[in-house]
Amino acid sequence: MKKELMKDNFYEAVNGEWLEKAVIPGDQPQISAFLELHLEIEELLMDLASKWSKDQTGLNNHLLKFVKLHEMTKDFETRDKLGSTPLEPVIKRIENLKSLKDLEKNAQEFMLDGIDIPFGYHVMQDFMNSNNQVLYFGATDLFLPDTSYYHNPETKEQLIGLFKMTTMQVLQLYGLDPEKVNELLEKALAFDELLVPVTKSSVEKADYVSMYNLISKAELIGKTKTFNLSKLANNLVGTEVETLIVTNPAFIDKFEEIINEENFELIKSWMIVSNILGFASLLSEPLRVASGAFMRALSGTAEPQAQEKFAFYQAYNRLSQAIGLYYGETYFGPKAKKDVEEMVYEVINVYKERLHNNTWLDDATKEKAIVKLNKISVHIGYPEELPPTYNLYEVGSYAEGSNLVLESIKWSRLNVEENFSKYNKEPNRNLWAMPASMVNAYYMPTNNQIVFPAAILQKPYYSIDQSRSANYGGIGAVIAHEISHAFDNNGAKFDEFGSLNNWWTEKDLATFKEKSKAMIDLFDGVETGNGPCNGELTVSENIADSGGIRSALEASKKEKDHNYEEFFINWARVWRMKASPQFLQLLLTVDVHGPAVLRANMQLSNLPEFQDFYKLTPEDKMYLAKDKMVEIW
Ligand SMILES: [Zn+2]
Structure with missing residues (x-):
């Protein structure tokens, strides 16, 4: 004292x-x-995990699943050997898109698989009637953690520079050639920039009741003629959606100016960059380390997590x-x-x-x-x-032909489907x-x-x-x-x-x-x-x-x-x-x-x-x- x-x-x-x-x-x-x-x-938990990996006596079904997944996350020999290959089919699916119409056709499958698109749906409790669950529509986050960073030219230049430098390394490690990397990044950042004026700041988000903005099907269709959001909503929940909640009305108001055929190459580049960044930690050691570099620099963290700890959390977090x-x-x-x-x-x-x-x-x-x-x-x-998806999840293994990207997609499908099945039901x-x-x-x-x-x-x-x-x-x-x-x-x-x-x-x-x-x-x-x-x-x-x-x-x-x-x-x-x-x-x-x-x-x-x-x-x-x-x- x-x-x-x-x-x-x-x-x-x-x-x-x-x-x-x-x-x-x-x-x-x-x-x-x-x-x-x-x-x-x-x-304590990491000690338990290493004990369980040697002896599974008395473990319940869920813990056995954890042990099996942990076997995969900590096997960096196999992860390094596989390199980028587990992610290639995902990135191919994005590269194969030729137009916004193509994205519209694939949007539902992308959402189910946990592949990032710039906007999406989610079922949550209805603020007006907490006994029911309704559909919410929202847009993606920006590359930088808050809009204020974009409004100050000096900070923006510094942080976008940092983002570029660290992301460039991830994209190159993934296997893209440097010229392609530059082009992708420029376009992805150009798309990110379009989102800045229609994204809420942290201060605006802190007023979370302002997320609740009811919109009718007719209004939605009227404001988003460049992309059939209404059909996507119906398909996801399996019934006709007459009203939904928009978390960020500014985005819907400018939707057609941002999401249109002219901007398709920007959207596509944004999706490639976002998804490589999003999935990279499931790949090899160099990629998982590189994919954390931006946040480490931004938060002043000296070094990446040790491999053993990282592998533990990848299984634990699920x-x-x-x-x-x-x-x-x-x-x-x-x-x-x-x-x-x-x-x-x-x-x-x-x-x-x-x-x-x-x-x-x-x-x-x-x-x-x-x-x-x-x-x-x-x-x-x-x-x-426990969450109902825990019972449904069947963990694979490398020997059975699985890998961490496939496991992530499997897990995403279970959870996204489960989420949409709650539409119009009591929580x-x-x-x-x-x-x-x-x-x-x-x-x-x-x-x-x-x-x-x-x-x-x-x-x-x-x-x-x-x-x-x-x-x-x-x-x-x-x-x-x-x-x-x-x-x-x-x-x-x-x-x-x-x-x-x-x-x-x-x-x-x-x-x-x-x-x-x-x-x-x-x-x-x-x-x-x-x-x-x-x-x-x-x-x-x-x-x-x-x-x-x-x-x-x-x-x-x-x-x-x-x-x-x-x-x-x-x-x-x-x-x-x-x-x-x-x-x-x-x-x-x-x-x-x-x-x-x-x-x-x-x-x-x-x-x-x-x-x-x-x-x-x-x-x-x-x-x-x-x-x-x-x-x-
Ligand atoms: Zn509190």
Whole structure:
């Protein structure tokens, strides 16, 4: 502890020694409390994987599939011998296209096989009626991670240059001759450029309710005469689609200007480049290393992942929920589950109390908020069900004539077909969006559901060896953070059933918007050493953090042995992070979570109890005048 810093930079006071000593792993852009825990789990899972590859006694069907796939991903001798050949049939299929009409004919098969085309369909829960699932239409992402990079000429030149250089190497390793590579890249980038004005920025995407734009079949047909999107939709879901949701209306409005016969060579080149980049990590060692070079450079990661680790993740990522389930059942267990469950309901009760005592909401809105809170479904540890495609997936082997590209296509077909089969059906709310072995947690607004995977229910977030106050500063705040997402600027638009539905009185909604604006202003432009924080991009997470820390602290205060300092210290500890400047800059541009140092310090400055406990005065840098504090939940 650097006690002398507590009043000026609490984050540094708590984490200073750690920050000095922490080493960023060569294959990572950062190290953090999250990542330290992740690396421990990774080691455990990789040990299990190597044990399983020698002895499969007692493994269930899904784990046996993982073992078989892992045999393929780690066999780099065969991967190197095969070189680019597994991907050649895919690229041939694109090269054989002669016109946009050809692409139209093949679009459905491409989508099923997981071959990138510049736009596509996906079935998801209907925001307006969360008991149903509907069709969403969206366009591809850009080559650079955010539109802002294209708007600054200097950054654009630098990053497009980097993209060109690293991609050129991938295309040459794939086996294309240098002249052809140049031509392909120029055309692919020209197409990418056409998409920039109709692509949402990270800030625009953070307002995720704006993704929901209903369009009728007639409107769709009227705006996209150059490509029969309506027929594609009907074929994919096997029935006549009368309305669908467009995630990005600007793209549909300009569709005919971008997707037309004149631009076909640009589209085709974009598809060749995108798909070689997308599939390259399934090929030889040189190709998998080269295909990660752009992201490594962009994030300031020193070196590629070791081959062994990479091979593990290629198998793990496909069947992660099955391994997560094994992990949860083996290392988490019913006792810890019960303990955390109790804590979740304690936090929910405190939240309810706080809503009751809330001073800025009308009774009508309060009541609705409490109804929503009571309806939140809580999922802890590991899921009861696995994705249905796990049962259907039959893993091949090199001896049986398969390879990793064929496995990827097989897997894609299962999942894409499964996705389209959900059209107009009720969702299965027992399925989780992340494996139990992932150090994370989430709130799903369309299910009004919070999920805490087993992996995050450990030190420093939670431990029976830690004081209750420390646990409340860690996992307690995470729990209350996820609950607060039900009431952040996005979540507050959904009702207790997860449907878009305004349950606010006019006056309260106006106050909430004002308060959200105050939260934007509190963080906006605050310097972090690598650039300013973007208040608008991070507002939902900052509202959740603020509600999280306040409610967790309230719950902690109810404990007999409550200790402010232990609470504050663990709060600051879980946000510790050391990263390359490039990575921090990237996060400032694209991440809806604020920079770690601000998540720790600003939320404490914004807390009256912290100010009182440390007797802060305006001379202290952690001081924020009480009338400047922003309290929402
Ligand atoms: Zn969050």
